[in-house]
Amino acid sequence: MEKNYYCLLILNILLLTFSCFPKEDALVKPNIIVFxxxxxxxxxxxxxxxxxxxxKNKLYYTPNMERLAAEGVKFTQAYAHAVCSPSRTSLMTGMNPARHKVTNWTLLKDVSQDHSDEILEFPDWNINGLQPVDSINHSVSATSLPKLLQENGYxxxxxxxxxxGAMGTPGEDPLNLGFDINIAGHAAGGLGSFLGEKNFGNKEPGTHTKPWGVPGLEKYHGDTVNLTDVLTKEAILALERAKEVEKPFYLYLSHYTVHIPLEPDHRFFKKYKEMGMEEPEARYASMVEGMDKSLGNIMNYLKNNDLDKNTIILFxxxxxxxxxxxxxxxxxTHNSPLNSGKGSAYEGGIRVPMIVKWPGVVEGPRISSEYVIIDDFFPSILEMANVQNFQTIxxxxxxxxxxxxxxxxLNSSDERALVWHYPNKWGPEGPGIGATSTIRMGDWKLVYWYKTGELELFNLADDIGESxxxxxxxxxxxxxxxxxxxxxxxSVNAxxxxxxxxxxxxxxxxxxFN
Structure with missing residues (x-):
């Protein structure tokens, strides 16, 4: 009898102890910010x-990127795709552009953004972009990252x-792709202006002028504020309101900067001009610093609200x-020693800055030279969020x-191949800009030109400039x-x-060869 009593006592103590711990989900589901x-x-x-x-590193002032890198992993060989919509669709779906076929930038429904060419006819790609349904022609329907996070408690x-998604399609509204809140997101990838005094590209205060006016920020129209600062304030307000929801949050903070038009961020512009920079470059540098200030404000908010220890940041x-x-x-030359820039199959068009901070998992500063690509964000974030056994279409x-x-x-020298596919014509001319498909295997990179059939081979370890x-x-x-x-x-019917x-x-x- 006495033995049974002690067994029951121990059992009750154990039950009481375990009941004091938070549920498993609360322990393993961090907040996540994609910046x-x-x-x-x-x-x-x-x-x-x-x-x-x-x-070039010495031209820019980004102390908050330095701070983030000191607390996380800096990736020196991180890749996106050559233009925006392919990259963003890959992040949302985990698919390579060769598979999802949103291979160029999207805007108007059923209208290709390819420029005409005297030799090539460009393919019938998915000009209407990413959609939550399969009933929109010339589009890809997929299970989106925020939808999976939403379904798993975020x-x-x-x-x-x-x-x-293109204008006039469901995919132009982030609310249709798994977001609970949408601030300033729509079909367009560019904008009329970063300046509040220009109503962020809208013709009249309080209106939305398609396609280049930024929507939903009418309360700031006419003010001497910069869009980058406004989006940061709105993101922080959204995080404040999220406290009432009592769920972990997924914040996708997607800045329009440093996209054209190159307009000065007046908080920082003067000093770059006084350094003797050309007008466009002084404006550009001020926009970069404005972006960095946004990152710092977000990090400060997390720290001041005791959220920093349980929030992952991916930059x-x-x-x-x-x-x-x-x-x-x-x-x-602006990405030198890399060759070329946006729109190019060369490294200047696809290699990008990337930093990941994961408190409790990553002890910074660390540097990784392993190559990763924006397609990898989809499975990585789901794993970080402990979303298991998920299904995608x-x-x-x-x-x-x-x-x-x-x-x-993750990679041995030849185990994983990265692929870029751009069977389109972006517009500007330049090195590596044209209809190409590209593969990287270890240090080797091959670029194939559809117009001429030429194959270029580079060894990036010895020749980062692909010369x-x-x-x-x-x-x-x-x-x-x-x-x-x-x-x-x-295999993907590219x-x-x-x-x-x-x-x-x-x-x-x-x-x-065949």
């Missing part, structure tokens, strides 16, 4: 994302640039830095980089990589251009 910058280049920061600090907040740009037009100095190409964050190795085409010196490597690229593109003269599709990258 996306538009058109920010690999060199546009005082944080060096290379082995060397460059003169309060989902969208602030800033959306640019997923990235949606493509390489603009360099073909609108900038000061010589075009195609799409096949996911991305691979979780959580093992890297936990100090493990030496090694295709003729390494024919077996070219064949190996072209075969892998062609096999992947066929689009490809046709020749105007014959109406025949351009060959696959490996067809010259």
């Amino acid at each position: 996306i910058v538009d058109d920010m280049g690999w060199q546009d920061s005082s944080v060096p994302f290379w082995s060397n600090t460059t003169e 309060h989902t907040i969208h602030v800033g640039k959306a640019h997923w 990235m740009s949606d493509n390489g830095g603009l360099s073909a037009e609108a900038r000061g100095g010589r075009p195609h 799409q096949e996911v190409d991305g691979v979780s980089f959580v093992p890297i964050l936990k100090g493990k190795k 030496h085409n090694l295709a003729s010196a390494h024919p077996q490597k070219v064949k190996e990589m072209a075969t892998a690229l062609g096999q992947y593109l066929r 689009d490809r251009p046709k020749f105007l003269l014959t109406g025949e599709p351009c060959p696959w990258p490996d067809e010259g």
Whole structure:
């Protein structure tokens, strides 16, 4: 009897002890912030994302990026895609653009943004973008990242640039793609103005002028405020309101900056002008610092509200830095030592700054040279959020980089191939800009040009600027990589251009070897 009494007493103590712990979900579901910058280049920061600090790094003042890097993992070989909509659709779905076929930037329903060409006819790509339903022609329907998070207990907040579905389609509204809150997101990827005194591109105060006026911020029209600061304030207000929901939050803070028009952020512009910078570059640098101030304000809010210990921050740009037009100095050099910029298959168009802070998991500062791509955000964030056994209607190409964050190795030198697919014509001319498909395997990178059939081979470890085409010196490597690229593109039924003269599709990258 006495033995039974003690057994029951121990059992009650154990039950009482375990009942004092929070439920498992409360322990394992962190808050998550994705902080996306538009058109920010690999060199546009005082944080060096290379082995060397460059003169360009010294031009910019980004102390809050430095702070984030000191507390997390800095990725020196992180990639997006060459222009915005493909990258953003890949983040939302985990699919590579070759699979989701949103291969160029979207805007008007049923209207391609491809520029005309004298040799190529461009494919019938998914010009209407990402959709929550399968009834919209020329679009991809997929199970979105915020929808899965929403279904698994997250309060989902969208602030800033959306640019997923074309105007007049369900996908233009983030609320249809899994967000509980949408602030300032719509179909357009650009804007008329960053300035409140210009109503953020809307013609009249209190109105929304499509396509380039930023919607939903009418209370700031006419004020001398910058959009970057306004979006930060609105994001913080949304986080304040989220306290009442009593759920972990997912904040997708997607800045319109540093996209054109290059307009000065007057909080910071004067000092760059006084440094002797050209007008466009002084404006650009002030926009970069305004973005960094936003990051600092968000981090300060988290700390002041005891949220910093349970909030993951993922920082990235949606493509390489603009360099073909609108900038000061010589075009195609702003991302040097990388070649070219936005719109290009070369590294300047696709390699981007990336930092991840994960309190309790990552002890910063750490640097990872393993290569990752924006497609990887989808499975990585779901793993961070402990969303398990989820179902998607799409096949996911991305691979979780959580093992890297936990100090493990993800890629051996040749195990994983990264693919970029751009069978389109962006507009500006420049190095690496054109209809291409590209593959990276280890240090080797192969670029295939649909118009000419040319194959370029680079070794990025030795030649980060892609100035030496090694295709003729390494024919077996070219064949190996072209075969892998062609096999992947066929496996996802990727689009490809046709020749105007014959109406025949351009060959696959490996067809010259078969």
